Structures are given as structure tokens and as C-alpha cells.
Amino acid sequence: MNLTSVNEKDAQGMMADRAVPKGHARPAWWLVFTREMADLWIGGKALNMILIYSVLLGVMVYVYSYNSELSLIPPKEMVYEMLKNAMAVSLFIGLVIGADMLSGERERNTLESVLLTPVKRGQIVFGKFLAGISPWPAALIIAIPYLIVISQGDEVLGPAILWGAITGSVLVPAYTGLGMLVSFWSSSNKVSYFVSLGIYILFLVPAQLPGRAQTGAAGQFLQWVNPLAAVNHFLSKHLVNYRTLAEFWTWLISPVVFVVLILGILFFIAGPGLRLEAGRSSKFLKRLWSRSSASIFLAFILLAGASPAMGFQTGNAQAEDLTISIDLDTAVVKSGDKVEFNTVVTNNGSSQSLPLIVAMNIINLNAQGDVVDPEDWSPQRTQYSQPLSPGASVSHAWIINTILDGDYMVYMTLIPAPGSQDTTSHPVASPGIHLTVTPFTRINPGGVLPYAIGGPVIVLIGILVLYRMRRKQIDNG
Amino acid sequence: MKPDNTGISATENPKPILVAENIQKTYGNRKAVKDLTFTLLAGRVLGFLGPNGAGKTTSIRILTTIMEPDSGHFMVDNTSSNHPELIRRKIGVLPENLGFPRQMTAFEYLRYFGQLYSLSPKEAGTNAFRLLNEVGLENRAKSLIGSFSHGMRQRLGIARALVNNPVVVFLDEPTLGLDPRGQQELLQLIQRIAREHQTGVILCSHMLSEIEGICDDVIILSSGQVVAQGPVQNVVGNIQRNVARVRVPAANVEASLELLRSLQNVFKVSLSPQMQGWISVEFADFDETISQNEKARNSLLKALIQAEIPVLSYEAEGGRLQDVFLQLTEEVIK
Numbered sequence: 001m002n003l004t005s006v007n008e009k010d011a012q013g014m015m016a017d018r019a020v021p022k023g024h025a026r027p028a029w030w031l032v033f034t035r036e037m038a039d040l041w042i043g044g045k046a047l048n049m050i051l052i053y054s055v056l057l058g059v060m061v062y063v064y065s066y067n068s069e070l071s072l073i074p075p076k077e078m079v080y081e082m083l084k085n086a087m088a089v090s091l092f093i094g095l096v097i098g099a100d101m102l103s104g105e106r107e108r109n110t111l112e113s114v115l116l117t118p119v120k121r122g123q124i125v126f127g128k129f130l131a132g133i134s135p136w137p138a139a140l141i142i143a144i145p146y147l148i149v150i151s152q153g154d155e156v157l158g159p160a161i162l163w164g165a166i167t168g169s170v171l172v173p174a175y176t177g178l179g180m181l182v183s184f185w186s187s188s189n190k191v192s193y194f195v196s197l198g199i200y201i202l203f204l205v206p207a208q209l210p211g212r213a214q215t216g217a218a219g220q221f222l223q224w225v226n227p228l229a230a231v232n233h234f235l236s237k238h239l240v241n242y243r244t245l246a247e248f249w250t251w252l253i254s255p256v257v258f259v260v261l262i263l264g265i266l267f268f269i270a271g272p273g274l275r276l277e278a279g280r281s282s283k284f285l286k287r288l289w290s291r292s293s294a295s296i297f298l299a300f301i302l303l304a305g306a307s308p309a310m311g312f313q314t315g316n317a318q319a320e321d322l323t324i325s326i327d328l329d330t331a332v333v334k335s336g337d338k339v340e341f342n343t344v345v346t347n348n349g350s351s352q353s354l355p356l357i358v359a360m361n362i363i364n365l366n367a368q369g370d371v372v373d374p375e376d377w378s379p380q381r382t383q384y385s386q387p388l389s390p391g392a393s394v395s396h397a398w399i400i401n402t403i404l405d406g407d408y409m410v411y412m413t414l415i416p417a418p419g420s421q422d423t424t425s426h427p428v429a430s431p432g433i434h435l436t437v438t439p440f441t442r443i444n445p446g447g448v449l450p451y452a453i454g455g456p457v458i459v460l461i462g463i464l465v466l467y468r469m470r471r472k473q474i475d476n477g
Numbered sequence: 478m479k480p481d482n483t484g485i486s487a488t489e490n491p492k493p494i495l496v497a498e499n500i501q502k503t504y505g506n507r508k509a510v511k512d513l514t515f516t517l518l519a520g521r522v523l524g525f526l527g528p529n530g531a532g533k534t535t536s537i538r539i540l541t542t543i544m545e546p547d548s549g550h551f552m553v554d555n556t557s558s559n560h561p562e563l564i565r566r567k568i569g570v571l572p573e574n575l576g577f578p579r580q581m582t583a584f585e586y587l588r589y590f591g592q593l594y595s596l597s598p599k600e601a602g603t604n605a606f607r608l609l610n611e612v613g614l615e616n617r618a619k620s621l622i623g624s625f626s627h628g629m630r631q632r633l634g635i636a637r638a639l640v641n642n643p644v645v646v647f648l649d650e651p652t653l654g655l656d657p658r659g660q661q662e663l664l665q666l667i668q669r670i671a672r673e674h675q676t677g678v679i680l681c682s683h684m685l686s687e688i689e690g691i692c693d694d695v696i697i698l699s700s701g702q703v704v705a706q707g708p709v710q711n712v713v714g715n716i717q718r719n720v721a722r723v724r725v726p727a728a729n730v731e732a733s734l735e736l737l738r739s740l741q742n743v744f745k746v747s748l749s750p751q752m753q754g755w756i757s758v759e760f761a762d763f764d765e766t767i768s769q770n771e772k773a774r775n776s777l778l779k780a781l782i783q784a785e786i787p788v789l790s791y792e793a794e795g796g797r798l799q800d801v802f803l804q805l806t807e808e809v810i811k
Binding site: 024025026035038039042044105108109113115117120475 | 538541542543544562563565566568570572574575576577578580581582589590592593594595596597598619620621637
């Protein structure tokens with residue numbers, strides 16, 4: 001038989017004779033999606049991960065509420081931190097599920113039977129991807145009650161949910177897609193998980209850099225390029241610091257570019273070449289490079305060109321002789337209480353002062369006690385004022401949120417800003433406030449305990465209901 | 478029985494449904510498959526034999542479009558291998574070590590795959606019940622696959638391979654890990670599928686006895702190349718040697734050895750190294766004609782019977798597929 005003389009019409013005709021579906025068939029991607037959903041959600045890893053996620057949020061909301069009772073963190077910051085952590089866990093879930101999607105099926109020997117069907121590879125990948133991102137809506141819905149509780153009626157709640165949903169809906173598909181790409185190229189699940197975890201940690205690294213490394217131009221650029229750090233920066237500025245979208249929209253470029261790049265590679269390059277072995281043929285790498293190098297280069301140029309990290313500036317100072325007084329001598333309070341007082345700075349000289357800085361210091365009088373970080377105790381660590389005319393005074397209001405019980409001395413330091421790099425100034429110390437903080441604890445800070453426990457319990461009940469429904473479905477056929 | 482140009486014969490003029498020509502595949506410097514050429518006819522079972530690493534699984538993966546050949550071509554039911562998606566519509570495969578989703582029921586599993594072959598949910602459901610009935614799993618349709626025994630999973634795997642009513646079914650080591658009864662039942666099922674559906678079956682196996690038992694044709698691969706192919710009887714007949722084996726009670730072994738050594742045309746008599754209790758007899762003048770061989774062997778049996786030594790078993794070496802397999806694969810390795 002001459003194989004080169006294949007009659008394509010005959011071939012099509014014979015195939016039609018063989019299996020002729022008469023009913024309305026469903027799209028293959030939908031079948032793969034529903035199948036994967038069942039696998040993930042009925043006794044699968046998505047359900048378990050969401051349960052762990054809800055427990056984590058419960059613990060977080062409890063800790064934050066406890067801190068809130070101590071006035072450690074204002075609601076805005078708590079909402080931001082909560083959202084940031086919820087998103088970080090959701091991204092981890094997406095990455096882990098994506099990392100198992102293909103290499104896991106290879107390892108369990110279930111991929112081959114799907115590849116043997118006439119379904120296009122791209123549809124298999126697309127169906128799996130859709131199922132892979134399914135934990136995100138559940139994670140967002142679970143996070144909302146916690147955000148409501150922790151926001152304590154603050155106006156930040158609405159924007160937090162909105163921007164959390166938007167940025168999460170950009171990052172979760174990107175991370176899930178990234179996990180699937182790693183899985184695509186991994187010969188074993190172990191390798192896939194290991195590499196994915198490495199990538200996850202890599203994206204978290206910029207947040208762990210020392211303070212100056214984060215705020216310098218290079219550090220800012222690194223954060224801006226990193227989609228996770230960029231989203232966190234945007235949320236922080238927008239939700240906590242009242243900065244507008246117009247000012248900080250550029251921080252959303254890298255997440256968008258990231259998701260477009262990842263999904264482009266997944267669906268248009270890797271997906272159609274899905275096979276039983278890990279990765280694609282060497283021909284593929286050349287194709288990948290030729291297709292993606294231009295877009296990677298373009299993305300880099302875009303990121304570099306639009307980076308707001310390009311214009312950071314520095315300032316200078318000068319010196320003067322002044323006095324500072326406090327309207328409080330002693331205070332005895334419980335931990336969590338607020339202590340409010342005022343300072344007055346007076347220019348007793350005959351000439352105008354330099355710009356002035358007043359800094360708060362809190363010293364633990366107990367030699368065995370913890371060293372106090374005033375930033376944790378007060379929203380006003382330092383306050384700045386304009387130069388004072390001779391005889392003029394300026395008043396500053398201060399708040400201390402007492403965190404730990406103990407015996408403390410609070411005093412203020414007045415620093416005239418030095419005028420140039422080769423001059424200095426003489427700081428002036430105020431009288432001290434002897435602050436005694438007695439212990440105070442609550443089991444249910446802010447009434448949050450029912451939510452902290454209730455969330456995971458509801459998820460657990462959901463799991464049991466799903467399990468029972470599945471059992472019934474099996475029993476009833 | 479009439480051999481065709483590729484050496485594989487046909488009965489009742491069945492049509493060729495799988496034609497492979499000059500298929501080659503190389504991994505690095507190693508040729509996994511060299512010039513694989515054969516034809517499979519409808520309703521026949523073709524055994525794919527070969528030692529580990531002979532290229533069986535690679536060949537199957539190429540023919541099932543999971544892997545691309547470096548060169549060569551094949552057609553399934555007149556569909557060229559240039560159209561892998563169309564090929565996949567026409568074939569059914571039970572891969573070696575097929576994994577199953579533990580949380581699905583047998584019915585859901587088959588219905589799912591039916592839908593992947595473009596059947597509507599209703600059609601796929603009806604098809605699933607029909608197949609479960611065919612492989613004898615109708616009573617376990619609602620059971621989770623996780624609760625199935627290995628044999629039941631293999632049956633389900635075969636049902637899954639038949640979900641699209643294929644023209645060719647590939648079965649890679651289907652009886653691996655099954656008990657003897659399970660093996661027998663599965664082999665009967667395979668034979669029935671081939672005969673009743675006029676489906677061509679390619680059966681990959683290490684179990685030479687099962688290939689011999691149910692296959693019409695055989696291909697023996699060694700180091701990636703075909704060393705023998707054709708109807709089982711022809712392949713076996715071509716390799717017959719002038720050695721016979723006889724088994725007698727342990728008490729009569731010494732007497733038998735002495736008696737057999739005294740016979741004419743006997744070159745060598747020894748205890749068989751591979752089979753305990755068997756005496757191996759090599760004839761001195763091996764004749765090409767079958768009647769001469771049979772005469773020599775009959776004289777052996779006649780002598781034993783006349784000496785009143787009970788003959789427990791008797792077989793001619795080379796008369797079994799195992800002998801052919803060992804000889805051919807050994808030659809290639811050498």
C-alpha cells in the first residue's frame with residue numbers, strides 16, 4: 001500500500017462512518033474544566049487549601065484585632081495587611097495547584113488517556129487553567145467578612161475589596177499560569193513544586209531587602225518590576241496613604257504585563273504542544289525564543305520607561321537654641337490605653353530659628369524590660385515645624401498607644417535642622433513623663449473571636465456538605 | 478491462509494486497517510525503532526513482542542500519535558498520520574500503567590471520555606453503560622474507581638479504549654499484575670472484541686504464552702528492529718530446531734538417559750538446564766523435511782514406551798513462541 005497516496009476525502013468519510021455523535025456535544029475545554037473542578041473541589045486539594053486559608057485568616061484577624069485593641073495599628077493598615085496576606089496565600093494556592101496540573105497528571109499516569117483523545121491540547125490546558133484559578137473567588141469571598149470586621153467601619157473597606165478583587169484577579173491567573181508552565185516543563189511533581197516554591201520566594205525577596213535597599217532607586221525599580229511587590233506598593237499607597245489611582249497607576253503595569261506574558265506563553269506556545277514527556281522538543285525552544293524575546297524586551301523597556309523610581313531627591317538642614325515643655329508629668333494607664341499630651345517649643349533667642357524637628361523617645365526604666373520602639377507606640381514618631389520667629393512658640397499634640405505593661409520614661413528631643421553638610425546642631429531635651437502601664441488582656445478583642453473561629457467552621461461545614469452531596473450522587477447513580 | 482506482501486496473513490479477506498511503513502525513532506545516538514513496517518488486518522490480534530528496551534512502547538506511542546516518528550508514515554483506516562487528531566478518533570488505547578481518577582465512578586469515567594469524543598451527555602451515558610456491560614462491570618457502575626481491584630481497573634481501561642468504537646485497539650501489557658483467572662478472562666475479552674467488532678488489536682506483552690494463545694499474527698522486536706513477523710504458526714515453524722524434551726518420573730531419569738543415548742540419530746542427551754526433571758534430546762542428523770523430524774521424535778517416544786517408562790510430558794523445542802523469541806532476540810543481541 002502506498003502511504004503517500006492518502007485520499008483525504010476518503011479518510012474524512014470513513015471517520016464519519018465510525019463514530020457519529022447525534023446529540024449536542026459540549027466543548028472539550030468545558031468538559032476538562034468541570035472534570036478538574038470535581039477533582040479539585042470534591043475531596044481535592046483546593047478544598048483542603050481553602051480550609052487552611054480560612055484558618056490562617058482567622059488567626060490573622062484575631063491577632064490584628066488584639067493589636068487594634070492596643071491601638072498598635074490603625075484599621076486602614078490592618079485592612080491592607082490582611083488583604084496583602086490573603087492575596088499572598090491565594091497566590092500560593094494558585095501556584096501550587098498550577099504546579100500539579102500537568103506534572104501531577106503525568107506522575108499519576110492520567111495524562112496519557114486524555115492526550116489520546118482527539119481534543120486539542122490547547123483546550124485541555126485552557127480547561128485545566130480555568131479550574132486552577134477557581135480557588136481565588138472562594139478565597140476572596142472568605143476574606144470579605146474578615147475585612148469587614150477588621151476595618152471597624154473605616155471607609156477603606158470598599159476600596160480594599162474592590163482593589164483586592166481587581167489586583168488578585170490579575171495576579172492569581174498569572175501565578176496559576178506560571179505554576180502550569182513550570183509543571184509543563186517538569187518531569188516530576190517534586191521538581192515542579194520545588195521550582196514553583198523557589199519562584200514564589202523569589203517574588204517575595206524584594207520585601208525582605210533592608211530598608212534603604214527598598215527605598216533607593218534600584219530597590220524601587222526592583223519592587224516596581226516585581227508584580228507582587230508592585231501590587232502591594234500600590235495597595236499600600238492607595239488604601240493607607242490616601243494616594244490616588246492617577247498618582248500610582250504605573251505600579252499596576254508590571255502585574256498586567258506579567259499576566260499577559262504568562263498566559264500568552266501558556267496558551268499560544270506551551271499549550272498546543274502539550275505532550276506526555278516534560279516540555280517540548282528543542283525546536284520549541286527556538287520558537288519560544290523567537291516569539292517571546294521581542295515581547296520580553298518590549299516589556300522591559302516599558303517597565304523601565306514608566307518606572308516612577310527614576311526621580312528620588314534628598315534635602316538639607318540648619319541649627320538654633322530653643323526650649324521645649326510638656327503638659328504632663330506622670331500617667332498610670334492600662335495596656336491598650338491612649339495617653340495624650342502636648343509639647344510647646346519656644347524660641348527664646350533674638351533671631352529666627354532654623355526649621356525644627358521634635359522626636360519622641362520612650363525608655364523602659366526596667367533594666368530587664370524590652371527596648372521600646374516609639375514607632376510602634378505612637379503614630380507621631382517625629383513632627384516637623386517651620387522656623388520660629390524670636391519669642392514665638394509652636395505646640396504639638398502627641399498620642400501614645402501603650403502596648404506592653406511596665407515602667408517607662410517618655411521625653412522629647414528638639415532638633416534644629418542643620419543648615420548644611422558641614423554644620424551640626426545641639427538637640428534640646430524636654431522634661432520627662434513617667435508612664436506606668438499596668439497589664440490588661442481580653443480573650444475576644446474587638447468581638448472578633450466568633451469570626452475568627454466561625455470562618456473555618458463554615459468552610460468545614462461546606463466541605464462536609466459537598467462530601468455528603470457527592471456520596472448521595474454516587475448512591476443515586 | 479494467504480500471506481500478504483508484509484508477511485502478515487489474512488483470513489476471509491479482511492481489509493488492512495493499520496499500515497505502517499519505515500517508521501524510525503532515535504533517542505540521541507540510540508535507534509529506538511528501525512524501519513518498522515507492517516500491516517494489521519481488521520478483526521485480527523497482532524502480538525507485539527520484544528525484550529525490555531526493544532522499542533515496543535515507543536512503537537505504540539508513535540502509532541497512537543503520542544509521539545512523533547523521526548521518519549516514516551502510517552495510516553489508520555485510510556487516515557494519514559499527518560492528521561493525528563483524526564487518527565485519535567479511530568483508535569483506542571490501553572496504555573501500560575494507566576492511572577485512574579480515584580474519586581470518579583466507573584460510569585462517570587466512561588461518560589467523561591465519551592464526551593471528549595464529541596458524544597452528547599446522553600449518548601455518552603448510554604455508551605458508558607453498554608461498555609460496562611461488555612467488560613462485565615455493569616454491577617460496579619456507581620462504585621468509585623478507587624475501590625476497584627487491579628483486574629477491574631484493567632477491564633475499565635479496556636472499556637475506555639473502546640469508548641469511541643475504534644477500528645484499532647492498542648493494549649500495552651493488559652494482563653500485567655493479574656491473577657491467572659483474571660488474565661484468562663481478559664484475554665477472552667480481547668479476542669471477543671476483535672472478532673465481534675472486527676477491530677484490529679495490537680497486543681503488547683511479555684507473556685509469550687498469552688500472545689501465542691490469542692494472537693493471529695506476531696511481530697518480534699529486538700533492539701528497535703523487527704526480527705520476525707507474520708502469522709504465529711509461520712514464525713514458530715521457521716525456527717524449529719532438532720531438539721526434543723521429555724519429562725519422566727524422577728526414579729526413571731537415569732534409565733531414560735541411558736536408553737535415549739543408545740538410540741540411533743541421537744547426538745546428545747542431557748538433563749534440561751532450564752526445566753527441572755526434563756531430558757533434552759538433540760538429534761544428530763536434522764532433516765529439513767518435517768516427516769523425517771517426526772520419525773526421529775517418534776522413535777524416541779517408542780523406545781521409552783517399550784521400556785515401560787512413563788512419559789509425563791513431551792515437546793519439541795522450537796515448537797513454542799518462547800523458543801523463537803529467545804533465539805531471535807539472542808541473535809540480535811549477539
